[in-house]
Amino acid sequence: MNIRKLVWLEFKQHKSQLISGLLAITLGIAVIVGIRSISVVSEKAVAVNLDNLGANILVLPQASNVDNYYAADIDAPTMPEEYVDRIVSSNLEGVDNLSPKLTRRIKVGTENVVLTGIMPKNEITSKPMWQQSGLLGNDLKASCAPTNAVNQSNGYEDEKLKRKVIDSLGADEYLLGSTIARKLKLADGGSVVILGEKFKVSRVLNETGTVDDDRIFIHLRKAQELLKIPNQVSAIEIMGCCNAISDGLLSKLRNVLPDTRITTIGQIVATQIQTNKMMNKVSLIFLIIIIFVGGISIGNFMWANINERRKEIGMLRMIGFNKATIYRMILAKAFVLGIIGGLIGYILGTAAGVWLGPELAGLPVQPIPSLILISLCISIVVSLLGSILPAYLAGRIDPFKNMQEV
Amino acid sequence: MILKTNNLCKQYQHKDVPVDALNHVSFDVNEGDFVTITGASGSGKTTLLLSLAGLIQASSGEIRIMDFDVVQASDRKLSDFRRKHIGFVMQSFALIPYLTAIENVMLPLAISKGKKEQKYQKALALLKLVDLENRKNHLPSELSAGQQQRVAIARALVNSPTLILADEPTGNLDPSLSTDILNLLKKINKEEKITILMVTHSPLAAEYGNRKINLHNGCIN
Ligand SMILES: Nc1ncnc2c1ncn2[C@@H]1O[C@H](COP(=O)(O)OP(=O)(O)O)[C@@H](O)[C@H]1O
Ligand SMILES: [Mg+2]
Numbered sequence: 103m104n105i106r107k108l109v110w111l112e113f114k115q116h117k118s119q120l121i122s123g124l125l126a127i128t129l130g131i132a133v134i135v136g137i138r139s140i141s142v143v144s145e146k147a148v149a150v151n152l153d154n155l156g157a158n159i160l161v162l163p164q165a166s167n168v169d170n171y172y173a174a175d176i177d178a179p180t181m182p183e184e185y186v187d188r189i190v191s192s193n194l195e196g197v198d199n200l201s202p203k204l205t206r207r208i209k210v211g212t213e214n215v216v217l218t219g220i221m222p223k224n225e226i227t228s229k230p231m232w233q234q235s236g237l238l239g240n241d242l243k244a245s246c247a248p249t250n251a252v253n254q255s256n257g258y259e260d261e262k263l264k265r266k267v268i269d270s271l272g273a274d275e276y277l278l279g280s281t282i283a284r285k286l287k288l289a290d291g292g293s294v295v296i297l298g299e300k301f302k303v304s305r306v307l308n309e310t311g312t313v314d315d316d317r318i319f320i321h322l323r324k325a326q327e328l329l330k331i332p333n334q335v336s337a338i339e340i341m342g343c344c345n346a347i348s349d350g351l352l353s354k355l356r357n358v359l360p361d362t363r364i365t366t367i368g369q370i371v372a373t374q375i376q377t378n379k380m381m382n383k384v385s386l387i388f389l390i391i392i393i394f395v396g397g398i399s400i401g402n403f404m405w406a407n408i409n410e411r412r413k414e415i416g417m418l419r420m421i422g423f424n425k426a427t428i429y430r431m432i433l434a435k436a437f438v439l440g441i442i443g444g445l446i447g448y449i450l451g452t453a454a455g456v457w458l459g460p461e462l463a464g465l466p467v468q469p470i471p472s473l474i475l476i477s478l479c480i481s482i483v484v485s486l487l488g489s490i491l492p493a494y495l496a497g498r499i500d501p502f503k504n505m506q507e508v
Numbered sequence: 509m510i511l512k513t514n515n516l517c518k519q520y521q522h523k524d525v526p527v528d529a530l531n532h533v534s535f536d537v538n539e540g541d542f543v544t545i546t547g548a549s550g551s552g553k554t555t556l557l558l559s560l561a562g563l564i565q566a567s568s569g570e571i572r573i574m575d576f577d578v579v580q581a582s583d584r585k586l587s588d589f590r591r592k593h594i595g596f597v598m599q600s601f602a603l604i605p606y607l608t609a610i611e612n613v614m615l616p617l618a619i620s621k622g623k624k625e626q627k628y629q630k631a632l633a634l635l636k637l638v639d640l641e642n643r644k645n646h647l648p649s650e651l652s653a654g655q656q657q658r659v660a661i662a663r664a665l666v667n668s669p670t671l672i673l674a675d676e677p678t679g680n681l682d683p684s685l686s687t688d689i690l691n692l693l694k695k696i697n698k699e700e701k702i703t704i705l706m707v708t709h710s711p712l713a714a715e716y717g718n719r720k721i722n723l724h725n726g727c728i729n
Contacts, residue, residue, distance in 0.1 A: 103614035103627060108607075115606040417602045420563060421616045421663070422591020424584050502563045 105427065109434045116407060123403025124443045127484055130392025131447025131477045132454060134385050138473060139455030141381040143465045144374060159352065161185065161338040162363045176205050176216055180334035183326075185359055189338070192358045196351045199223070199341035204325045204334065205317075210296055213285050216317045217296065219325020219335075222271040271321050275304040281315035281466060296320065297328040315466065389480070396481075397488035400439060404432065404492040408499075416501025425497040432496055436489035437482060444481030448474050510670065510703050511537040511560070516569035518555050518726075529555040531726040532569070537705065537719075539670075542697045544714040545707045547723035553707040556723065557673050560705070561594055562586040574670060591616055595664025595672040595702075597693075599679035601656040603648040603663075609655075610635060610644040613662045620667075634662035638692065654685035661692060665700070672696070674706040678713055690716045 166178040186202045204219040271277070276296070278288060283306040288294060292303045301320060309315055326332050340355075355364050408415070415428060452469045459467030518530040529552045537543055547553050558564045560571055562578045571578040576589050596602065603612045613631040635641050638658035640651075648656050657677060664672050674693065678686035694716055697704050708714055722729040 103611055103618045103624075105618055108615070108618055111606055111611070414604055417604060418615075419587070420561070420590070420596050420598075420602065422587050422589075422594075422667075423619060424587030426584065427587075427619055500564070502558050 105431060106434065109431050109438070112411075112431075113435060113438055119403070119407070120439070120442070123400050124439060124446070126399040127392055127396030127440075127443040127481055128447045128450065130388055130396050131444055131481055132450035133388050134392070134480075135448050135451025135470075135473050135477055136454040136458070137381050137385045137388075137451075139452055139467050139470050140459045140462060140465070141378050141385075142470060143459065143467050144381075145378050147374070147465055159340040159355065159364060159366050161189075161340065161355065161359060162365070163336070164361055164363055166336075166363055176207060178205070178336040180204065180331055180336050181362060183322075183333045183335045185362070186335070186338055188358055189340070189355065192354075194351060194354055194358070197340055201339040201341075202322060202335040203337045203339065204322060204329065204331060205336050206325075206329050208297060208329075210286060210294060210318070213282065215282050215286075217325060217329070218317050218319050219322035219329075220271070220319050221322045271304060271319070272302075273321050273324050274299075274301055275321070276301040277304055277319040278306045279315040279317045280307060280309040282318060299324075299328060392480070393484055393487070396443075396484045399488070400436065400443075400485050401488035401492055403439075404436065404489045405495070407435075408432065408492055408496040412499060412501055415496065415499070419501060429493045429497055432489060432493040433486060436485045436493075439489075440482030440485030441478060443485060444478035445474070447481060448477040451477075509536050510539045510541075510574055511705075512570070512572045513560070514570040516556075516559060516571060517567045518552070518559055518564065519567045520555075529726050530559065530566075533723075533726070533728055534569075535721060535728060537703060539703055540697070540701055541719055542694065542704045542717040543706070543719045543721060544717035545705060545721045545723060546709060546711070546714050549709065551723040552726040553709075553723055554675055555726075557675050557705065557707055561590055561596070561673055591619065592667055593670045595667070595669040597657070597660050597664050597672060597674040597677045599676040601648070601653075601660045601680075603656055603659060605648055608645045608647055609640060609651065609659045612648070612659055613666055615663065616667050631662070631666060634665050635659075637665070638662045653680055654688060657681060657685075657689055658692065661689070661696070665696065665702075668700075669702060672702055672704045672706075674704060676707055676709065678708065678710065686710075686713065 163179040163181040183202055186200055189197065189200060202221050206217055208215060208217045276294075278286075283289070283303075286294060288303055288306070290303055290306055293300055294303070295301075296318065307314070320328075322335070326334065352364055352366065356362075418428065419425075452473070455467045456469065459465055512535075514534050516530055516533040517528070520527040520529055531552075533552075533556065545553050545556065555564065559566045560573070560578065562571075562581065566579050569579070573589075574593065576593075578586065578589075581589065604615065607615065610628070610631050613634055614627050617627045617630070632641065632644065635644050638661055640655060640658055640662070643651060643655060648659070651659065657680075661677075672693070677693070678689050681689060690713055693704055693706065696702055704717075706713070706717065714720055
């Protein structure tokens with residue numbers, strides 16, 4: 103028998119009341135953890151976008167939604183594929199590479215996947231018109247992107263760049279995002295039936311941490327045929343050079359394709375950064391709220407608990423527990439409460455983030471173990487702060503004042 | 509002399525009206541005494557006992573137990589002193605409801621150093637002494653009133669006190685159980701040489717002591 107055990111036994115005794123005391127702090131922590139898990143991946147994605155894609159331009163049909171760069175082409179309205187030729191023939195300075203895409207959500211077996219039709223580079227560049235325009239053999243210039251070394255050290259490699267410059271792709275071949283490969287249990291060389299036609303895996307792409315991990319890439323022609331959307335595309339990605347963009351490439355493109363939406367990744371990323379900033383602000387506000395509401399509700403719970411245990415505290419004082427020991431016991435209990443609140447909050451928040459992340463941010467969210475520590479710290483500190491006053495008052499109550507008989 | 513009080517007074521404030529619960533109480537207790545304190549209800553018996561242990565602050569006067577100044581001592585010193593030298597036995601047993609018999613007995617040892625096993629063995633030996641070894645893992649609610657009081661007595665003994673303060677220890681027990689408890693206290697007084705101060709309003713119980721103090725309206729008769 104020692105103090106710790108005593109605290110624990112008492113704690114177990116009243117565990118049914120805990121919920122009310124811990125509700126506020128647990129929910130508060132959950133919200134913070136949830137927001138944080140989502141915004142971390144979102145921030146990472148933004149960093150990846152900026153690093154890897156530099157000055158990418160996205161041409162979308164007028165009616166499309168551009169909240170999320172990677173998801174912008176999914177289920178977007180379509181526009182004629184002929185737009186690609188228009189861009190090429192207008193001979194604009196600074197257009198390094200073009201990638202028309204057609205994207206739809208489909209089902210493969212029981213899995214939801216995003217099917218994207220792409221035009222491999224060898225076919226684009228072999229078009230006579232393209233050769234004239236001087237695009238032939240122009241390797242993608244990532245010169246305006248920040249250093250490749252940074253990307254590599256971040257482990258991103260140039261997977262997203264590769265996606266834009268898929269050199270060749272047979273009509274019955276397809277590329278597979280890493281998540282969907284795992285879901286469908288497919289590896290290089292495996293085959294699968296998509297919309298009634300059999301395809302062979304050309305390559306499983308490396309994990310990117312974006313929606314691309316859920317995509318299946320097939321040849322654009324094949325996609326148009328299988329989806330029955332001939333000669334239409336949902337987006338055209340343009341690798342442009344930064345300098346050219348600042349020189350007005352965007353407005354020149356708008357002149358060429360007046361009935362489209364043309365945006366740069368920079369603009370989209372900027373909105374994403376805005377959103378992240380807002381999320382962080384919301385987290386901060388929540389932090390302040392839980393410090394108050396959580397602290398007060400724990401303090402209130404502790405005070406009720408102490409009052410209920412007046413008699414017990416009297417007994418402990420009687421057998422020789424001093425006030426300091428009583429304080430310690432109360433704070434130890436607050437500590438345990440803090441641990442429980444922090445852990446449950448972390449679990450709930452992480453679960454919510456993992457579950458809602460793909461919906462809210464279009465990104466797969468992973469649990470962030472380091473947030474456990476932060477959750478615990480916040481929760482413990484709030485719980486201790488909230489319990490200081492009750493503990494102090496508990497030391498001051500005179501158990502024998504109104505109770506001659508203990 | 510093990511305990512000495514001098515002009516001990518305790519005044520309660522009841523809705524701004526002062527109530528004199530103890531009025532210049534002075535008496536001595538010698539080592540090995542079994543003192544019984546009698547008096548009508550409201551005569552100040554409990555107030556006296558709690559004041560002696562420093563659980564309520566005396567209004568004036570002196571209390572010395574083994575030369576320890578109870579009235580002046582700090583909370584920390586007083587608590588240590590209580591733990592080491594005073595055992596309590598209360599009418600309502602004062603057991604912690606969520607602790608088993610043996611845990612209750614070990615409770616005063618919770619704040620003292622020592623090995624777990626040693627503490628356990630000591631508590632077990634005391635449960636044996638009060639004949640409750642086979643109930644060691646029962647909660648108070650699973651024990652009869654007499655058994656609960658015996659657990660409380662075992663707890664009072666666990667720190668080998670010099671003094672036991674008992675407030676109507678048989679007040680909640682029927683006569684035959686009362687006799688058991690009183691005999692147990694008598695045995696402890698005789699064999700362990702522990703001084704006992706026992707408050708009772710039963711004249712029969714008062715006969716177990718070797719000295720009687722009678723309180724009337726907070727004064728010694
Ligand atoms: N907390 C208190 N506030 C006011 N008066 C009290 C308080 N406790 C006890 N008293 C009064 O002090 C007197 C002595 O009480 P007590 O020591 O409990 O007597 P006994 O134990 O002999 O029955 C009684 O008149 C009682 O009403
Ligand atoms: Mg009384």
